[in-house]
Amino acid sequence: MYIETKKRSLLKGISWRFIATTTTIIIVYFFFGRLDLAIAAGFLETLAKILLYFFHERAWQKIKFGKQRIEPFNLWFTGLPLSGKSTLADAVYTELNKLDIPLERIDSKDIRDVIPNVGFKRDDRHQHLTRVGHLIKTLQNNSVSAIASFISPYTETRQAIADMTNNYIEVYVKADIETCIARDKTGIYLKAQAGELQNFTGVSDVFEQPVHPDIIIDSNKQSIAEATQIIVTFIKKHYMP
Amino acid sequence: MYIETKKRSLLKGISWRFIATTTTIIIVYFFFGRLDLAIAAGFLETLAKILLYFFHERAWQKIKFGKQRIEPFNLWFTGLPLSGKSTLADAVYTELNKLDIPLERIDSKDIRDVIPNVGFKRDDRHQHLTRVGHLIKTLQNNSVSAIASFISPYTETRQAIADMTNNYIEVYVKADIETCIARDKTGIYLKAQAGELQNFTGVSDVFEQPVHPDIIIDSNKQSIAEATQIIVTFIKKHYMP
Structure with missing residues (x-):
């Protein structure tokens, strides 16, 4: 600034x-x-x-017309590992950044790099994501919107995030588990299936499907460009003056 | 905004x-x-x-003169429990808010309310404060400065925070343990002395004195108003255009 x-x-x-x-x-x-x-x-x-x-300046100070408060949003991408959440969130971030609004991109991987030693059990995940929710809330207090991508497999956790933050927009990135496995270059799904990785969402841990997501992207059928277009249009329509 | x-x-x-x-x-x-x-x-x-x-507008767009980047700072208050960190940080926050710069007040108590179940052992404290450091870093990415008050008893942790964030300013709020005990209305020092509270800084856990703090406030001798003045002057001198 x-x-x-x-x-x-x-x-x-x-x-x-x-x-x-x-x-x-x-x-x-x-x-x-x-x-x-x-x-x-x-x-x-x-x-x-x-x-x-x-x-003239003093008079306009008293006129409210055309002064619009920016309402920071929390654009939250949820979905299976390798469903394409991060790639899509990155593309949306690039587009929304052009609107010149304060914006922070928060990705699961980056946060786990900075804050290591967090497990993948239900309680660990829930507490970890509550912290992320607090981070987003603090950013929103300062007019900054968030674009967050986390597996966030539990309805309860997503609800907690929705309650903590303002203008929570849930984007469910849908993908068959077969598609996710086909995209898996590092072999994490194989490791999970062999039992080497514990609490792995989609294999050894549940993914509770979003009940009423604001946007559903079918990553088997929609391209990144198409999906980006849908999400950016939604944000522009609801949150841009 | x-x-x-x-x-x-x-x-x-x-x-x-x-x-x-x-x-x-x-x-x-x-x-x-x-x-x-x-x-x-x-x-x-x-x-x-x-x-x-x-x-005229286009020509001025090309002139760099007088355009100054706001450098977000991290004003970090460290000291014993009840040394007066939070009260002083609140007073400084009220003053600096008048300068109309993006500013977030972060207090140990608030963070522990939002993110409970964090212990007080050395590793717990260190990891907890690393998360706070990450929060401040993310705020600074968005031009927001922080005013943080945490006991932060270990040199190692304070150094980690200084490394993670920009323009780290260490304020050491000094107070005799007797003064802190005299201020203790809720009896936490007594509980700690009776062994009911574990890992209590100043009683059953160490407070490593800051080696080279930027500002030292002696809360036995300086009033809140005096201390606020010193800190606000420091910030204005070093971080305001």
Whole structure:
């Protein structure tokens, strides 16, 4: 975030007044051919406009029209491991960033890198995501919206996040488990199926399907571009002035 | 955060142009007594100034002078339980809020209310504060500064927070343990001394004194008002344009 120093505003004001007054003097001279009166009119104009501009600004301070509060949202992507949540959330982030609103991208992997030693049991997951909810809430207090992608397999946890944050928008990224396995380059599904990874969502842990998601993306049928379009349109319609 | 809609900016522009041009017409009429020419000069002025204002704005876009990036800071209060950290941090928050910069107040108690079941052993504390560090870092990514108050008894943890965040400012709130005990209305020190509370800093757990704090406040000698003044002056000097 950048701010303008007082010196910059002052210099900019002076440079504009110089241009504006010179223009008036030239126009008046062009019409009437009297340079002395043109200059006098220019000076009178300068004085008058500095005062008038001040009162114009003060009057607009009192007018509420067209002042809109940005309502920070929490765009939450849920779905099986490798369903395509992160890729889609990244694409949506890139698009929404163009709108020039304060925005933070929060991904499960990044958070687990920063805060390690969190397990995958029901309680661990729930508490971990409650912390993420608190992070998002704090960002929202400061007008920042979030784009979050987490497996978040339990209805209870998603409900808790929805309650903690403002304008919770649930995006369910749907994918067959076969599709997810087919995308699995690192072999984590195989490891889970062999019992080497415990509490693995979709294999050894439940994924409770979202009951009333705001948006459903079928990652077997919809391309990233199509899905991005749907989500960005939804956000623009509901949360942009 | 509020934004101006396009409609508001447009209306404001029109209302200013109306006032400005009317002023020019009146001035020119006053000098020369010819209303027809005055109106013609007014219209020419309007056209000229709309164009000139545009180029003036574009030219200033290219001028770097006076554009200053806000550098979000992390004002970190450390000290014994009941040393007065939170009270002082609250007072500093109230003062700094007047500067109209994005600011978040983060207190140990609030965080532990939101994220319960965190212990007080060395590892628990360290991991808990690392999460707080991550929260502050994410806020700083969005230009938000933090005012944080945590006992944060270990040098190692404070160093980790300093490394994670930008512009870490350590405020050591110094108080004799006797003073802290005298302030103890809820009897937590007594409970700790009786062995009912484990890992209690200052009684059954160490407080490693800050080695090179940026600011030391002696809460036995300095009033809240004096201490607030010192800290606010420091912030204004180092972090405000």
